Amino acid sequence: MKKLFLVLGLLGSWITFAQQEPQYTQYMYNTVSVNPGYAGTRGVASILGLYRQQWAGLEGAPETAQFSIHSPISYRGHGLGLSIINDEIGPSRDTYVNASFSYKLQLGYDTWLNLGIMAGGSFLEVNYDKLNIHDPGDPELSGRLSKFSPNIGAGAYLHASNWYVGLSVPALLETHFYDDIQQSVAKEKMHFYLIGGYVFDLSPTLKFKPAALVKAVSGAPLGVDVSANFLFNEKFTLGAAYRWDAAVSALAGFSITEGLHVGYTYDWDTTGLGNYNSGTHEVFLRFEFVSSSRNRMISPRFF
Structure with a gap:
């Protein structure tokens, strides 16, 4: 059984290196992590903490923790943000630290x-001692490997009070890992993100919020996420999502106070790997400084 989990864990590692960047089900609330143009668009200082446990019960499965903060920094709405992501899978840990700046242009009344733009870098650490090595004496597979890679990204975020569309490339620099082991070279490639959503007013107390995320990277299948959320009384959110050929999800959220919101999702795998894990859990907590009338958002925002 341990050997089975090891094989599946390595399979999961291979899949994650193929997708390379962390994935989220609640991407509509976590846009600043993939698009620097989102920084400051909430109209107030916004702090988000997120934790994702993928493929629960599977040894070595991915775990992702994120902290981000962004805020407008001028009366014109230009924004500044910071995002820190810790992504662990098997023996590897990747920590991303990026600062974002956005410049706001008004194209119409609404x-x-x-x-x-975003700049920063990632810190990759691989602990080979966590692996079950066939040949423990192999000097190439012992100890730790550490590597820092700089990063520059860019994005555009077009939005109004009830819709948004964004296009971004979070990492413009391609990075080679394990350069000293030519038999096992991993290359981190550019990822292109297209995100969009709309808010429909179905009644004074009910809103419908569909959203979609498309991710493209050379050498990997196109990633497509679609979701549909219903917002009740601007307090409670309930919905579902689908990741193409990968998972279906249930989403729920609640506004504890005007500035404090919590959300949770559960993913069911639709692939064969779903037979060996108990699903994926993702939870986030967002706090926004809206207590004073001076800092309140001019119009309600639902994304």
């Missing part, structure tokens, strides 16, 4: 375009 339409804005934020152009953003």
Whole structure:
């Protein structure tokens, strides 16, 4: 049984290296992690903490923790943000640290375009001692490997009070890992993200919020996420999501106070790997400084 879990864990590692960047089910609330143009668009300082446990019960499965903060920094709405992501899978840990800046342009009465850039880097650490090595004496597979890779990204975020569309490339620099082991070279490639959503007013107390995320990277299948959320009384959110050929999800959220919101999702795998794990859990907590009338958002925001 341990050997089976090891094989599946390595399979999971291979899949994650193929997708390379962390994935989220609640991407509509976590946009600043993939698009620097989102920084400051909430209209107030916004802090988000997120934890994702993928493929629960499977040894070596991915775990992702994130902290992000962003805020407008001028009366014109230009934004500044910081995102820290810790992504662990098997023996490897990847920590991303990026700062974002967005420049806001008003295109119409209720339409804005934020152009953003992000800069930072990632710290990769691999602990070979966590592996069950066939040849323990292999010097190439012992101890730890550490590597820092710089990063530059860019994005555009077009939005109004009830819709948004964003296009971004979070990492413009391609990075080679394990350069000293030519038999096992991993290359981190550029990822392109297209995100969009709309808010429909179905009644004074009910809103419908569909959203979609498309992720493209050379050498991997196109990633497509679609979701449909219903917002009741601007307090409680309930919905479902589908990740193409990968998972179906249930989503729920609640506004504890005007500035404090919590959300949770559960993913069911639709692949064969679903037979060996008990699903994926993702929870986030978002706090926004909206207590004073001076800092309140001019119009309600639902994304």
